[in-house]
Amino acid sequence: MSEATASAVAMAQEKLSEFSQRVQSIRESLHQVVVGQDASIDQLLVCALTGSHALLVGVPGLAKTLMVKTLASAFGWNFSRIQFTPDLMPADVTGYELLGRGEENGGPSMVFRRGPIFANLVLADEINRAAPKTQSALLEAMAEHHVSVGGQTYPLPAPFLVVATQNPIEQEGTYPLPEAQLDRFMMEIRFGYPSPEQEEAIVLRTTSGRVELPTAALSQEEFLELCDLVLSVPVPRTVASYAVRLCGSSRPEDERAHTMVRDYVAWGAGPRGSQNLVLAAKATALLDGRTAPTEEDVKSVALPILRHRVILNHRAIGDSVTAEQVIRSMLKDA
Structure with a gap:
């Protein structure tokens, strides 16, 4: 093995070791709050590290929302939750323009008010409860990482991740996601019931005090470096x-x-x-x-x-x- 090759191998091993340490710290942060759901946690991490969106499917009470909030906290991201309901409008997601006072001359002008989509991690809770018109408001953001309102395009922050949830039991009053929107999600992550031992641990942990979310283990710049490392893998x-x-x-x-x-x-x-x-x-x-x-x-x-x-x-x-x-x-x- 030549000296240059040996140096490249040593550098790759160093990057791999650093990657493993950083991701392990995130895993530990998630497990401090969420009991069990190991496969779901790893699948959500895969989506995050590849800059992809995820669809979480499971009955209520399985810590889907808590897992997403914990992930945002562990990464130090801005977090936004949108509760999708039948009366939710597209402007409630993307934002809207209204008449306000301009910055230059102080006269009246249209001012854009950012919606909850402008966050690093957006939780679209029970996404199939909103009408198709509102669901489609997410399409441009998920695909292009920007939104268009009033003829203007507004970029979303980086990193940007949408995690949507669905309840597989209640289907009355819901609007199934169209295939084009389903295809925007990298994974459909399904949550199962915990084992008796895990459920006992959940009960003891959640009835003994407030659940504290972890502090940020990575900066946004460090996270983007991890994403670049994933993309560089041959x-x-x-x-x-x-x-x-x-x-x-x-x-x-x-x-x-x-x-x-x-x-x-x-x-x-x-x-x-x-x-x-x-x-x-x-x-x-x-x-x-x-x-x-x-x-x-x-x-x-x-x-x-x-x-x-x-x-x-x-x-x-x-x-x-x-x-x-x-x-x-x-x-x-x-």
Whole structure:
């Protein structure tokens, strides 16, 4: 090994060690407040480290909101919560213009009042309770990281992350998210009930005093450096090909389509699914202390990334087949 190569390897190991230490401190901060939900925490960290949005699905009382608030506190981010309701208007999300006193000559002029979307971490609570017109107000922000109001474009702060929640039980009075908006979320993270031991720990912790959120473990500049490190991770061609092949097998009209996909799927994952598989595999490898992702890393993140992108047909509904069953079959045969 040449001296230059040895130096590059040593530098990569140093960066990896620093990355692991910083992320571990964030993990510990989250576990100080949230009991259990280890897989959900890691998946949310993957979304954060790749600058991607997340959709949290779970019944009330499973600490979804608390986890998001804790993440914002641990990163030292500006946090904003929007409670989505049927009467919420787009201006309540993005902001609005009103007649005010101008800064230059003191005369009347239109002044923009920023909405709650102008934060580093935005919690869109029960997003499917708002009308489609209001849901769509998030599309531009999630895709372009800016909003347009009154013919003007206003950039959002960096980092910028939207975490939305949905209750899978109550569907009356809700508006399902359209496929175009679902595709903006990297992962659909599902929360399960805690074990008896974890539930006992939750009860004791939450009934013995106030829950204190952690102090910031990273500055925003340090966090953006971690994101840049994730992007700089090299991806083996075989891993990228596997991610593309996996998404291709989810499309019923594709020659690579899986047998269950041809029978039960109306629409499969698009190119953004392949991109997210590779990005998440990179972050997963770094979280595991490795410098390059593998096909196993892609498999480990495939379920939360693909299950909201695989749209079932009527036959699947009639045969009680779920998207998760289709994806697991795809992974088994891939």
